[in-house]
Amino acid sequence: MRIIVLGAGAIGSLYGAKLAGTNDVTLVGRPDHVRAIQQTGLRIEGIEAQTVRVGAITRVGKLEPNTLILLTTKVPAIATALEPVAPFVRDDTTVVALQNGLNSEAVVRKALRGHGVVLRGISQFGAIFERAGVIRYMASGYTLLENHARSQRIASVLNAAGLDCRIPADMTTEVWRKLVFNCVVNPITTIIGGEVGEIVDPRLTRLKKLVIDECLTVAAAEGVSLDTALMAEINAAYAGSHNIVSMRQDLLHGRVTEIDYLNGAVVTLGQTQGLDCPINDALTRIIKGMEATSRNVRSGKFTRNTGETALAKPQTPAAVHPVRE
Numbered sequence: 001m002r003i004i005v006l007g008a009g010a011i012g013s014l015y016g017a018k019l020a021g022t023n024d025v026t027l028v029g030r031p032d033h034v035r036a037i038q039q040t041g042l043r044i045e046g047i048e049a050q051t052v053r054v055g056a057i058t059r060v061g062k063l064e065p066n067t068l069i070l071l072t073t074k075v076p077a078i079a080t081a082l083e084p085v086a087p088f089v090r091d092d093t094t095v096v097a098l099q100n101g102l103n104s105e106a107v108v109r110k111a112l113r114g115h116g117v118v119l120r121g122i123s124q125f126g127a128i129f130e131r132a133g134v135i136r137y138m139a140s141g142y143t144l145l146e147n148h149a150r151s152q153r154i155a156s157v158l159n160a161a162g163l164d165c166r167i168p169a170d171m172t173t174e175v176w177r178k179l180v181f182n183c184v185v186n187p188i189t190t191i192i193g194g195e196v197g198e199i200v201d202p203r204l205t206r207l208k209k210l211v212i213d214e215c216l217t218v219a220a221a222e223g224v225s226l227d228t229a230l231m232a233e234i235n236a237a238y239a240g241s242h243n244i245v246s247m248r249q250d251l252l253h254g255r256v257t258e259i260d261y262l263n264g265a266v267v268t269l270g271q272t273q274g275l276d277c278p279i280n281d282a283l284t285r286i287i288k289g290m291e292a293t294s295r296n297v298r299s300g301k302f303t304r305n306t307g308e309t310a311l312a313k314p315q316t317p318a319a320v321h322p323v324r325e
């Protein structure tokens with residue numbers, strides 16, 4: 001299959017590396033990452049180690065018939081990433097949106113003005129962008145793909161590459177399930193400036209419960225019924241992890257986070273249902289405040305006189321417990 005991975009960072013490069021063995025794969029990424037891949041190949045480290053020769057470019061110039069685009073930018077980058085691609089999208093082009101959170105597929109459809117087929121995906125793999133040309137493979141998992149006439153063929157291709165693709169009966173419930181995990185672990189561990197595993201701290205139990213309860217209430221109003229053992233599942237999934245959530249990594253690098261598509265999206269949806277979500281709203285506002293501070297610090301508008309803050313030097317996640325977000 002002809003596959004373009006648009007936004008080849010951590011997860012996109014991992015998928016591209018796995019798919020490159022038996023498919024015609026091209027990674028589309030930032031210049032330094034692309035240059036490194038062109039010069040020495042894409043290096044995968046972590047739970048699997050290999051160097052993969054795969055095509056890499058910085059901009060799409062055309063799309064062949066029946067191309068699969070795996071869209072793996074963060075949500076705020078979707079529109080800009082698709083802008084140069086949109087004119088080439090054909091009816092036989094399929095775009096799989098692999099972002100966390102709510103509404104990425106709607107953002108994609110808007111950017112493509114209804115062209116092509118857009119499918120929602122969820123990745124339960126875990127990867128970190130180590131440096132240009134090098135990805136750290138943190139956790140193996142599976143891929144969920146929305147059901148559609150084209151899904152079975154895509155699933156076969158992903159399965160052949162070891163990406164364990166499942167087509168669930170109810171994708172919406174799966175999206176919400178992962179959303180709740182992310183609404184808990186991303187903002188809370190970012191605000192406390194901690195590792196992922198610190199989410200199990202009993203002092204955070206009441207906060208986690210409030211976040212989960214609001215999410216479940218909005219989900220129910222949307223007709224989505226989630227089981228109520230989520231707190232225990234979250235604790236079990238993240239206990240012992242020394243990883244750092246992507247939200248905190250984004251702030252450490254002065255980037256905008258995905259908060260608007262996580263807790264912020266729950267708040268917005270709640271408003272349309274007449275449901276107040278004060279805890280998710282507060283977490284969203286705190287993270288947006290931290291985004292502004294983070295960017296100001298990066299742009300040199302402010303200086304800090306303390307070394308150890310939530311914005312201290314990014315830690316390299318060495319000896320990291322396998323975890324996915």
Ligand SMILES: NC(=O)c1ccc[n+]([C@@H]2O[C@H](COP(=O)([O-])OP(=O)(O)OC[C@H]3O[C@@H](n4cnc5c(N)ncnc54)[C@H](OP(=O)(O)O)[C@@H]3O)[C@@H](O)[C@H]2O)c1
Nearest residue numbers: 007009010011029030072073074077081099100126127129
């Ligand atoms: N990493 C994981 O383990 C994981 C697991 C499951 C789901 N996800 C979800 O997958 C999505 C991607 O996550 P990620 O961790 O892979 O993020 P990431 O490492 O930041 O990868 C995204 C890459 O896309 C690049 N990019 C953005 N705009 C581009 C453009 N116009 N052209 C070319 N490249 C562009 C980014 O470059 P810049 O950084 O320079 O903008 C970055 O290298 C997120 O929604 C995340 O929630 C991630």
